[in-house]
Amino acid sequence: MIRASIVGGSGYTGGELLRLLLGHPEVEIMQATSQKHLGEYVYQTHPNLRKQTSLKFSAPDDLEPCDVLFLAMPHGKAQHHINQYAALAEAIMDLSADFRLQDPETYKKWYGAAHAAPHWLDKFVYGLPELHRDEIKHTKYISGVGCNATACNLAMLPLVKAGLVNLGQPVIFEIKVGSSEGGASVNPGSHHPERSGVVRTFSSFGHRHTAEVIQELNLQKPALTISSIDLVRGALATAHVIIDTHITKKELWKAYRAVVNENPCLRLVKERRGVYRVPEPKILAGSNYADLGFEWDAANGHLVAMCAIDNLMKGASGSAVQSMNLMCGFDEMMGLSFPGLHPI
């Protein structure tokens, strides 16, 4: 039984961590902090947790030592207090973007400011088990993942791993995302009358998660174009890439099957009939699965690779718990068994 605490428990990733850890058989939650909701029951902010726990939000300054400390604060906060947090807990999982990029220069380029704790960057392992399972098992500092980056990275993983794609060529990622990606704070664009029914390409180029795709897959020219659609949870990344026309159907299936078989959270969705023939995020709400799929125009090598995830689960809190499981020697899927709903 490990003791875990959450800094920044009132946001959406904090709420998902609470839900997952409350249901985790090997974890005892000690504290969840929130200055804004200090002293309130966590279920007043996260109403799904009513009757699950009588935990109240603690003051950030009252944080006590624990085994694993989850940091679920807005970007740019954790790096300023990392020494303090490291003094409180042996293991740290930071779900912000602060420790995802290993190179301080890269961080500065994408986040527009020098990193406040650059010497900490290479202590953190990027917390995507499908890419770093062994390193995660042997570290105490794990970084969270960007949700859009995760959808892109997993969409391309089978192709990259099997060496079926030239890393130097351009890859166009079209990503459709739900409103929970924007976090729990309101803004004019998240106002329901403006956000409902939307198809809004809010980022055509230069999204910060691009840096994680470059770092993790070693792709040299990824372009991410991201559109908001009417959905709360979920993201679908669609990669357009040209592969060699000599590559056979058999090789493609082999590449996907290999990756899916090695990774308990990956599934291949490629059916010939029925309503659900390709990956779709809606059925993944609350699940830690990433569903992969591909379509292919053999004549010209244009391949469409897809990955659907729940951005708050596999794209954030789910991957963090999965990484914690590996780090702690638990079963990789412990506490992550909810398969999602149908219909939803």
Add this chain to the structure above:
Amino acid sequence: MIRASIVGGSGYTGGELLRLLLGHPEVEIMQATSQKHLGEYVYQTHPNLRKQTSLKFSAPDDLEPCDVLFLAMPHGKAQHHINQYAALAEAIMDLSADFRLQDPETYKKWYGAAHAAPHWLDKFVYGLPELHRDEIKHTKYISGVGCNATACNLAMLPLVKAGLVNLGQPVIFEIKVGSSEGGASVNPGSHHPERSGVVRTFSSFGHRHTAEVIQELNLQKPALTISSIDLVRGALATAHVIIDTHITKKELWKAYRAVVNENPCLRLVKERRGVYRVPEPKILAGSNYADLGFEWDAANGHLVAMCAIDNLMKGASGSAVQSMNLMCGFDEMMGLSFPGLHPI
């Protein structure tokens, strides 16, 4: 050709007024004010108006004389400056709640503060043509209507007008409403991840629009219970009332047909087959129609009376333009011909 200006042009009712008046053959829009969006094109706030007008928002202090001044400010503002506005325009249409209630004591009871210009209250006519067509034709001061009140009042109008309901008995109104009722400003409950897919009874009792139902229909015990549902525009009011069991089906149909025939914006929806058998707000988006319907349990006299409207049109800006038409001697439906869409 009359010259009209709008005070408070950046909100949702202001935006609808702009759309309607820009398309009105007898109106020239002079100014629309907004302190927040001062100097910006109105189409930057109301993107549907792009290529419709090159009007920019004016400063409230730069308001110039015009023929009809529309006030579309938040509640509680217009009453403090009504003399000033009356000096600028011969005719005033106030879309807020400030001049809806004729009795200062009633205003104080429901709005929690003494009215700032009580002697103005009886100069205003309540701007629902279905109730006050003749008075509207002969006034220069018209008050807007509450959207929920309008749905309730029109749901009961045929029964009340035909004397089929005892005004002293309780009437339970269940109202389902879209998110545009909350206005253009964000709040935690309007954040898309929280508001999407919602069924939220935010007001079980005591909604301020109740006062307009009491005043206009003379019902003595109306109770309004209001629930947010996943919709942007639209409201459906369902009245539960007990009528005398001697009342015949024929009398009911006669009562509804009479009201529908006299009022160009009312329609009776009561079909035996097809998908659209009862009033529904979705097909009314952008339309000034109010769709009425009823179902009836003859055995015990329990009657369900329904009214669907677009809350921003018949429940706000549409009724205001309809009233302006009557006041100015134009055709009652001028500029209000858009019938709504199917599907939508």
Add this chain to the structure above:
Amino acid sequence: MIRASIVGGSGYTGGELLRLLLGHPEVEIMQATSQKHLGEYVYQTHPNLRKQTSLKFSAPDDLEPCDVLFLAMPHGKAQHHINQYAALAEAIMDLSADFRLQDPETYKKWYGAAHAAPHWLDKFVYGLPELHRDEIKHTKYISGVGCNATACNLAMLPLVKAGLVNLGQPVIFEIKVGSSEGGASVNPGSHHPERSGVVRTFSSFGHRHTAEVIQELNLQKPALTISSIDLVRGALATAHVIIDTHITKKELWKAYRAVVNENPCLRLVKERRGVYRVPEPKILAGSNYADLGFEWDAANGHLVAMCAIDNLMKGASGSAVQSMNLMCGFDEMMGLSFPGLHPI
């Protein structure tokens, strides 16, 4: 470990049963039948079950003996084959309406035809543990519950149980429901362009679930008015009832607290602040909780009692598994621990 099979596994309640039973530590699923999808993997119909099971749909005629047989067929089927099913399994849980009503005459009145196996009616216990926990523990034949009936029954349960309501007076239930209530088969009204954004009162009077409210709560004059809204899973029942004006706030709280404390699946939602102050179905998707709430106009005794559920869980498959747990001597909440998601 008990062996369970499902007849009619391709519908929505069948799919939920599969999800719940696959995750149940004391159940082994033997078969799920579907003539239409015979031989297909169950995850092709219920895509959330991919990588959860390699079960394929069996032919209804190939059903083998098991311990507990779940019948999840359309209404009117099970009663014709009940003897045959009873020969295959010691315990039967029928999720259709066939064995909900104990009186053959009542069945005929509401379902329009004589019951095919009237002598079986009193062998079945109505499977709502909150009303029949002890009987469920001692029976082998359990009937499922109507989703709308369950929302109504649980909304009124605290008041009825505490004797705070006169059973002879009229109770008006307004129910807002999602599209999954209509089942997995398409119809013109469920076509997305027609069903999206809808507020459609498809049943003003006479819904068949009314019979379950009369039978279970002994209310003599319940009226159910049901409206479709834009939601997939979920139902909110709102009961309007007049209580004695001498009843105090303290008595009301006591009545609710008693019921909530005795029943692990019931929660009281009554907050003074925050977004989630009243019961809402959206956060219950996939959960077996029923959230109760009430508001009260002390002056006239008008009480609004609310109950939100996931219609496929507490309103169908969840209650069935909860009942199975009681019947088999398992923990009442076994396999029902998913708390729902926020946001969703």
Add this chain to the structure above:
Amino acid sequence: MIRASIVGGSGYTGGELLRLLLGHPEVEIMQATSQKHLGEYVYQTHPNLRKQTSLKFSAPDDLEPCDVLFLAMPHGKAQHHINQYAALAEAIMDLSADFRLQDPETYKKWYGAAHAAPHWLDKFVYGLPELHRDEIKHTKYISGVGCNATACNLAMLPLVKAGLVNLGQPVIFEIKVGSSEGGASVNPGSHHPERSGVVRTFSSFGHRHTAEVIQELNLQKPALTISSIDLVRGALATAHVIIDTHITKKELWKAYRAVVNENPCLRLVKERRGVYRVPEPKILAGSNYADLGFEWDAANGHLVAMCAIDNLMKGASGSAVQSMNLMCGFDEMMGLSFPGLHPI
């Protein structure tokens, strides 16, 4: 005043034609046919038309001579009866795909069967005024447009017209579409519980509308990838194309402004602030505008060109009425003045 009739009036494009022509000052509607809804009022199928018309659906066999005959049947029907229709009306507007492609071989390639009236193909002008305004003015036979093709063609029009793009290079179109694209008939994928909240890439390659992009823009390698999202009306096409890195920002703006200024239904949406900075389909519901936009990575020439439309308007019935206006010598925008709604 011209007399117009509609064959196939009960579908979604037929319904939009009815709405538009009923509001058109120079058109009198004579007949709308529907075998399925024969004898019913058109407003029973298209509920927005209640109180707009007392027209009833006619039998297809009872079609009488008129000036302009609109054919709004499913694909593959009109070509079999075109001689018969041409005998009834001087002018024909066919909204199906039957006469869009001018080359019989191309038709066969994309639609899988030989064309039944190949000699008619070159008599029809492709009815997109932005590409064929002058030809439309001088023909009597006009073909409708594919909705996805129209979004793609207009997205690329400014670049192609200004010669800024190499027609031989690949262009990747990602298209997000609403459910009304699938027509008025139900299917398992359009069932609300399955279609709501969806992100479903139902066509990765080979969509038939590709042929219209090749024909109309002379692009040699367009690839259309189409995803269903949760929306009823609307489509957003996003084209990814590489342009010469020497092309300047000024040239791009000039290309877009030229096209937008020449075409009353095109608008450029490219704002630096506010919620609506890029083209979005939601505000176009019911409008005939196509909103264009672009973003550009100057470093590598990757250009993202966007076009948002209402698929039933500019992508179908709206373009048909616009073409009819040109053919008949009316103002191009006559009857097409509805600007769309905000919020919606």
